[in-house]
Amino acid sequence: MKDLKIVLIIGIIFLVLIVAAVVFERLKAERAEAGLLPGTPYNLVTTFKGDAATSRAFTWYTEDAAAAGRLEVVKGENASFDGTSVIRVQAEDTTIKTDAGKRGVHKAEVSGLEPDTVYTYRAGSGEDGEWSAAASFTTAEADTDEVTFINVTDSQGITAADFAVWGRTLNKAFETFPAAQFIVHNGDFTEEAEDSSAWNSFFSNVDSLVTRIPLMPVTGNHDEVDEQAAEFTSHFNVPDNGAKGSIAGTSYSFDYGAVHVTVLNTESNLKKQTEWLKKDLASTDKAWKIVAMHRPAYGGNTYKKLDDWVELFDKYKVDLVLQGHNHEYSRSYPLLDGKVVTEKQRSAGAVRGTVYVVTNASGNKFNEKKEDQFYHAVHFQNNMAMFAGITISGKVLSYQAYDVDGNKLDEFTLTH
């Protein structure tokens, strides 16, 4: 009798354990399906860090601050991660204190890739169920002079509705320019850089794009406040070739084919960046020089503190300066030495000048239109989120600006 009791008790314990294990596994599977396991990546975004033709960088967050970060990359589309040809990379794992608690920050880079080739990757902790969905990307064609990219600025949202507008803007941009190879975002990603739910909304609305297409960030005044930009820089794995004295990740430059893009930080360390900018522009042999910065040298208004930079844009013949901050649309005539370059001068081929644009905002916040200035070729406030598609084809750069509904509102070409 006593033995039977013991057997029964053991049996019940065994049964309870089995049920508990089944329930635990099911819950784990459900959480994994919803991407909720603590080591599962979220806010996953790809960027250029090294050579765009042979490498790619990635950043993601995990709820588990102690989670490991692993990246797996394999040649081809829809390829399997089981084979021997999988490239496995360990991420650099750090943590950040957010308003929702401590989070894991994982930055990884894969190099040694073949140019103009499709790869599939996934990021995760290495544990079952803690991988991102697989996504594919294409490396840049080496030395291509056919380049298309998207420019957006000031998504600057607070609410989910604000970021839904941002999502619609970027999706419309890729509907309009499906071949775009990267995105330049000119700063002010969120209204408050410490607002982690805003960052989550920022990424979740463009997830299917920015996990494949590099999003190159510019630092805005809402991204760096009082010379603090950790919430911003922790989201992006960008080239570490920037100015000494600047917060890492806020000034840098990169090349894509025939295009050299210099990203400046208008929020701090302007003087030291001037030195760096000079070296950066002097050392590139790329045919097209584009600068991206948040506060405009020539936007709805001017920012005199940037005069030293403008001098260098003139000296090194920067073609185009992408700007943000004003939340209105503004496009300058080609400018040189603070004056409009006339059509006659341009057609004579002696001077080209530099064009300065602000492509309104890509979110839901608009400013009253500022007064027209002598340098404005086009200047308006349509209170609509906008984006620009910039296409370089050999000696011609074409810039086209659209609203979120897909109406083309401005275009111009620059010729070398």
Ligand SMILES: [Fe+2]
């Ligand atoms: Fe802004």
